Amino acid sequence: MDAFLQGLALVFNFQTLLVIAAAAIFGVFVGAVPGLTATMAVALLVPITFYMDPTPAIAAIVTTSAMAIFAGDIPGTYLNIPGTPASAAYVGESHQLARQGRARETLGTNLVCSIFGGLFGTLVLVFVSPSLAEVALKFSSFEYFWLALLGLSCSIFISIGSKTKAFLSLLVGLLLSTVGLDMMSGAPRFTFGIPDLMAGVNFIPVMIGMFALNELMMFYGSSNEGRNVPAVHKDKVFGSVPQHLKRYWRNLLRGSSTGTLIGALPGAGADIAAWISYAMGKSRSKNRDAYGTGHIEGIVDASSANNSGISGAWVPALVFGIPGDSITAIVIGVLYMKGMNPGPTIFMEGGGLVYALFTVFFIANLIMLPIGYIAIRSAKVFILTPRKVLMPIILCFCIVGAFAINNAITDVWIMLIIGLVAFILARNDFPMAPAILGLVLGGTLENNFMSSMLKSNGDLLSFFSRPISAGLGIIVILIWLLPLFVRLYRRYRGASRDQSPRTP
Template sequence: MDAMFQAFGLVFTWQVLTTVTAAALFGLLVGAVPGLTATMATALLVPLTFFMDPIPAVGAMVTCAAMAIFAGDIPGTLLRMPGTPASAAYTSEAYAMTRKGEAERALGACVLFSALGGLFGTLVLIFAAPALAEFALSFSSQEYFWMAMLGLTCATFIGSASPVKGMVSLLIGLLVATVGLNNASGVPRFTFGSTDLMAGIDFIPAMIGLFAVSEVMRTMAAGAPSWDNVQVKVGNIFRDWGGMLAHYWRQQIRGNVTGTAIGILPGAGADVAAYVSYAISRRFSRTPEKYGRGHVEGLVEATSSNNAALSSAWVPALVFGIPGDTITAIVIGVLYVKGLNPGPTLFLFNPQTIYAVFLIFILANLLMIPLGWMVIKLARGLLRTPRSILMPIILVFCIVGAFASNNAAYGIVVMLVFGLLGFFMEENDIPIAPCILGIVIGPILEHNFITTMIKSDGSLLTFVNRPIAAVLAVALALIWASVLYSTFRKRQEAST
């Protein structure tokens, strides 16, 4: 109890509160710009933390990341350009709501369920950190292989309007993921003699190109039409909160649980959680035909999931020093610099510091509602700006984001190439989301497959000889059986 009172004293000082508020505004600004990710925002804060005490330093990181993940929903909803990769899973859904004149409902759902998801993940972090971290550490390469397969299976659901085209998009993403030296043998693949390609295709410029640059190209090719068919006024975002909570509470809880479960697995993070939860929502919805046309149900589950994953990723980071995602990997470095070595001893010798971090998590998610509302009000100006002016400005921000990903012009080239790819894919009704999923999960799948085969001396039985791996394999088989059965049944109904 003494440690809890000390934690309140550490957090509720003007220095910490000022730092947290400033970091929140910075995270909102970065997240709302297409291409500038939450990881990038957190990394940009690292030099400043060298001049801070430990609590405000960690607080700035926590708040900035949470705000950036949410803020990525704003340009995705208003312009169909996700600010962060975690927003990409449901960008098309949110933008479809805007085109229907429901921008305020979409943004209201993003604010509310992002905050609730973050609070749920924080509660799990507070009450179940040791047990959950221990469970995550029991995963080996077999379990990660099946998790990656489950993630790729989600691409089928995301592209379920046309499974064949969804599979084509997924295969393009997997092909992109094979470029470079990131394989067991270290042999260059598809590099064509380029030293830049040896490091593989950078995901950030690719994502910027596929979503943002392709949209700029499409808009300019259409002659930069006005926003007449889009609701310019974003009204009261709080108006339908009660109705959404009453109607979609099951989806919210499912998204929270899914995001938390994925977040505690090292390397998964909010991006994967958003894709998986959106796919689950579509698969088990009573009205799946509404998805892709502007349906808030998918937004509820996915936004609940990505912020829950962001909080729960700190479970293995704080308890065992294993980063749950790229953001916690950066923060672990800051903790070491500040003398707060993550691990079980941190809970024993510095409990007040752990409680202070928990309080900052709660504070950050509560701040998300008023600050998010303020930024949404300011973002309304995006839809009042003529497209002929706005699109070149967005393209400049995209170029800056692509260059900043590796401080080289190579990122800009990747962005432009994938912009053309995204433009031609959408012109032929090939969805982009499965391609993104293939790029992200492809390396994880290959690495864990090769590792497992080396450990087992080539025996395929080792993929199912562990209890958790066997359960995941059975779950995957059941999912595919369900998909094939529903497809067969629809064909039979169509023939009769």
């Protein structure tokens, strides 16, 4: 109880509440501008969090990410351009409804479903995380090795598109994680004689380059900069929401639970949660033909999943120190900067900070209602923001943010090089999430592997000598063999059909 009251005191003070309000407005602005993702918004906040206490710093990131995910629905509805990747799953439905004169009704449904999904995911986070932390206290280097490998494997198999490209993207991140001093011999690796690289590649310049700078290059390399904004219609924001929720309450619960579950998988995130939830809703719907023509059912499923996926991604980040998505990957870096080590011990050593984090999640989702309503009512202000003026300002923020971490020009060069590489990869449909997880988990994977080898005198079977380690190892191997099993099953089904007797 003392820790709980301490957590409330950390949140309900003028400084933290002011930061939450400012972060909510910033998140709405960034999410509503096409091309500026929630991850980019969080990455731009990192230099500012240097000067904050731990609670306001985490509150700013949580609130910004939640608001940006919802705000991405605004340009998706009016312009058919998703503001964030999480909005892409149902952008067709939203825009078709806007063309029917139901733009505000659609955004009102998006807003309420996003709030419900976020609160649902937060409840799961509150009740599941402490229990998982007790199990995680039994983990050794063997279990953490398999857990890191599980996260890297999930980032490949959950990625949308080519798995080969996802694997190659992962290798890019793993390569970056090897830069610096070898943990065993102390020999420098891939430093090219640059002293600043002895400590490894800093995570934040890579994030800024991979997301913010990449989006800037995408904008200036795109030919469809100018699109006409449809007139804002006079339909009510929340007028039809109660009847939609009454009719599709099963979709709301299914989308929220699916989003939380998928968000908890390392490497998945809100965008994949939205896609999978939308696909599940369509497959179970009685009106499948209505999908794609402006059907509110698909919006209920996917918009509740993307915000619940944000909360779900914090489960592995807090309990195991394994990022659930790119946003929590940034958060882990911020926690380390604040002297807190993500993992099971944070629930014992964090004191009131953990309860403060849970409280922030509830406030961030509740404050979404008034600020989201204002954003919907004034949607034209966000849509008409001149991006040609905005993008150079963001570029300045990128350079200053990368330099401010270590006051080193090397980090600026890293940001520029990674941004160029990310632009080339993105233009060729390479996913970015595996590369990010490769960089974040590469060191964890290597360190725990080498520690385990030292403990067992090089015996590889020792990775299966403990019950939890053996279970995680079997899960990872089954994930690797899953494509082979699927291929063999399809071949068997095809052969059995060919051999089945045909009736004349």
